[in-house]
Amino acid sequence: SQQGEEDPQALSIQEGENATMNCSYKTSINNLQWYRQNSGRGLVHLILIRSNEREKHSGRLRVTLDTSKKSSSLLITASRAADTASYFCATDYNTNAGKSTFGDGTTLTVKP
Amino acid sequence: GAGVSQSPRYKVAKRGQDVALRCDPISGHVSLFWYQQALGQGPEFLTYFQNEAQLDKSGLPSDRFFAERPEGSVSTLKIQRTQQEDSAVYLCASSSKGRTRGTEAFFGQGTRLTVV
Numbered sequence: 001s002q003q004g005e006e007d008p009q010a011l012s013i014q015e016g017e018n019a020t021m022n023c024s025y026k027t028s029i030n031n032l033q034w035y036r037q038n039s040g041r042g043l044v045h046l047i048l049i050r051s052n053e054r055e056k057h058s059g060r061l062r063v064t065l066d067t068s069k070k071s072s073s074l075l076i077t078a079s080r081a082a083d084t085a086s087y088f089c090a091t092d093y094n095t096n097a098g099k100s101t102f103g104d105g106t107t108l109t110v111k112p
Numbered sequence: 113g114a115g116v117s118q119s120p121r122y123k124v125a126k127r128g129q130d131v132a133l134r135c136d137p138i139s140g141h142v143s144l145f146w147y148q149q150a151l152g153q154g155p156e157f158l159t160y161f162q163n164e165a166q167l168d169k170s171g172l173p174s175d176r177f178f179a180e181r182p183e184g185s186v187s188t189l190k191i192q193r194t195q196q197e198d199s200a201v202y203l204c205a206s207s208s209k210g211r212t213r214g215t216e217a218f219f220g221q222g223t224r225l226t227v228v
Binding site for chain 2: 033035041042043044045088090099101102103104105
């Protein structure tokens with residue numbers, strides 16, 4: 001089973017609106033990462049947030065991390081049609097030095 | 113090259129056939145990962161190399177799966193006697209450092225394997 005679970009599974013909004021996606025995980029982590037995947041393509045890294053950080057920004061992206069609730073959120077502001085993609089969170093455990101564990105993603109559709 | 117390159121992009125194999133999937137990581141990247149992504153799901157970890165050493169192969173689903181990175185750069189994922197359940201996209205990723213502190217991983221476009 002996956003460590004991270006994204007919520008909602010699917011999200012449809014109008015261009016210009018904000019999109020919020022959530023990720024919950026089960027065990028302590030070193031850091032959490034968000035990726036985007038366009039249909040039929042590889043994953044693109046968006047943001048990495050470490051366990052001692054609470055919030056990070058990158059352009060129109062804002063990521064928060066609440067380690068007490070074992071959850072993270074990704075906010076995309078002023079969405080564009082080009083933001084249409086699947087978004088995945090990936091957690092890096094304390095107990096392993098190699099792999100990231102991905103959730104099943106949120107499919108975001110931004111309507112023009 | 114500019115990014116992680118995987119070949120072939122698409123592979124159709126008859127059940128029972130052996131396949132080999134290639135990954136060319138970004139030059140100089142120490143860490144290399146293989147993931148398997150089924151349709152509609154997130155990637156699942158298969159194996160991890162640091163240079164030529166395979167440090168974690170806990171995600172390989174059976175002994176039919178084998179990965180190598182003999183010179184610490186190009187890696188090959190081999191699947192013997194393919195089964196229909198092996199149909200998936202196989203993603204390769206590389207990063208510039210060992211993963212103890214967490215670093216950005218760069219993914220290739222993947223190889224879509226269809227076993228018929």
